[in-house]
Amino acid sequence: MASNAISARPFTTFNFVVLIDVDGVANGSTQVCAASFSECDGLEMTLEPKTIRAGGRNWGPVHLAGGVSYGQLALKRGMTTNLDLWKWFEKMVQNGQTGYRTSATVVIRASDQSDLAVFQLTGCLPVKLKAPALNAKDGLVAIEEMQIAYESLSLQGS
Template structure:
């Protein structure tokens, strides 16, 4: 932990790596959707007619969206295809952020029991010069910063 008055710069969002069990996808251009929400249960207690008590309910996790430039790699497509064919294969994974020198891991989020709910291909435009971008949306059952 830094000393009082010591400057602490925030981490940069562009130097990250996505790890998925058994998948060696080289790199992703974007990762979004790290989040969780806990439901609020409102409860009135007898005799206290002016205040509503708020209790925590179930927690849900936001789907993680991954985007990458299309290559010859078929691993993510084949994982999605397994789901389409009725074979649910879940994988654990991590989002890892590195320092500017790309040598030291500075923060990591682990997610549990993920499976691809959606795949989307790139739009095509004969007048453009953009790269082909594929998108994969992952549902998961837990998120922890370690």
Template sequence: MAAVPFSALNFAIEIVPDGASAPLVSAAFAECDGLEMTMEVKTIRDGGSNDRQVRLAGPAAYGQLTLKRGMTEASFELWQWMSDSIADPGLRAQAEVVLFAGDGVSERARIVLQRCLPVKLKAPPLNAKEGAIAVEELQLAYERFTVKPGR
């Protein structure tokens, strides 16, 4: 059986603040960017060994998740979470980017972002034609991420 590739089009975001038992809000976004991990490499030279260098793993650094063009149900929970995080800088959440198979239902993988902090929440231009609460951009700083196979 051939491996089925992941699709960048079928994903969901679940944000659960510390101490909560359910996701903050039901939200769908058109774009998700910033899932990245880099490791600093330390280079050491051995004395008298001019043709060799030793590479040591250094500290890891993580990106900043950017979600664009989102829609939520009639809820202001993201805005309240941002306000709560400003009032209490120690407040964190866990976010999961859920990647779905082509059927849009079966989970292929979950990317778990730990100790998330909202750093930007931007409203779109106001338009009387739209009935839902929209979010133009949400940015989350995270301290670590892991990838888990789908359920």
């Protein structure tokens, strides 16, 4: 049996941190995401293959690498102590600021809080921000969902 078959630090998906840097939104800091989310989805890259059928190559087509597209980061059921995410979204729609982009980092952590994987997102643009249903019984101070479009995704420190 191979010695690396069983990892001492498995990749679990329940312990993660989302960091978003936006200049001019948070007081005294560029880090705007002071929220904790219960779900983070959309770390994805898709390569679209270009298929060529060459004459005389009867055993199958040739697949070439085409363009890469990226998903949208969906952050769901977040708790926050400030309104910085709302301020970021408002900054995007004020006075023609629709071209303002920023960066974000998603860190997957081990049970000992060490970083297992760090994903860097660039060209981030908030595209959806949804408040939870207002219900006095629930006692939620939260963000129901936030979606962020991004231009590139890379794995750092691998």
